[in-house]
Amino acid sequence: MQSTDNINDLADALQQPAELDFELPDPEDEGIPEADFLQQVEVAWQVCDRFDLQTEIWRGRILRAVRDREKIGGDGRGTGFLHWLKEREISKSQAYGWIQLANSADTLLQEGKIQASSIKNFSKRAFVETAKAAPEVQQMVGEAAQKGDKITRREVKQLAEEWTAMSSDLLPESVKEKAADNSLPPRYIAPLVREMEKLPEVHQVGIQEDIAANPDLDTLKQATTEARNLAKYLKASAQVQALTQDNVNVETALVEAQRIGCLNVAADLVNQASQLEQMIAKLYMTWKRVGNLADRLYVDTGASTPHLRSLLESIEPLGSQVMSISIGSPTDRTIRLQIQEEE
Structure with missing residues (x-):
């Protein structure tokens, strides 16, 4: 009975929903200073942002409830949940974004970092940034919001940077x-x-x-x-087969590059080598694909398809062991590549 009363109360409340009504400045009124115009627009935007945040947290909680119900009584593949989303024209990525937002809100509330009454003081981006911040930063942000301060992403980022610098x-x-x-x-x-x-x-x-x-x-x-260059160097060097096959001492080479002041050049060389190896692997897979498709198409072509056979004959050499292509304008040079497979 109590559940029915709650539903009826909610239905009654929706008959007269809260309305957002702003007096936006006239964009054609040149008498309004630019700073005043932007300030009035910013205030309206922040109100919408905060309203949107609370709405999306509740959307996430609703979606989480539907998803969890499906886990208990569904087919185990989430089909019912996906059908529910499809009926409401909600993408899967959007749904899980809302669920993640709801999870973040509930965690912050349960841990006491943020009070429910202070959520209205956050912009949506500020709230998401707070959820990703260190616990100490979350505590400071929550205290500021509880005092009534309006929290934007800029304030959260500034507090996070200050905490990082001090700790x-x-x-x-x-x-x-x-x-x-x-x-x-x-x-x-x-x-x-x-x-x-x-x-x-x-x-x-x-x-x-x-x-x-x-x-x-x-x-x-x-x-x-x-x-940053050191990190790129180390990440790229771990992906270069030429270095791992020859057992190159990457750490020592890095120290030497630092000592003679050519770290940037060494880092770029390793990064380019990594990209080249990846391109070679991609080239090989594409080459195999071209050859297989050409073989399949050859079986289906004949005298009745002269133009299709002409297309095949023009492209087929790209699937052979020796490929050639002209580069430059109009044909400055010809590049030939030979692919040899070894087991």
């Missing part, structure tokens, strides 16, 4: 001190920490020594670039 074990104390008095902006420190986290400890040490010796903005930017 990371990868940063020397001299850098943390400058981050505390804002002589080194946290927005430049956070990217460095993210890149250093991808590196082995042996490479972290060298960067730490550099920024400890010169804790200034230029050194920070240079260290970030170096850490």
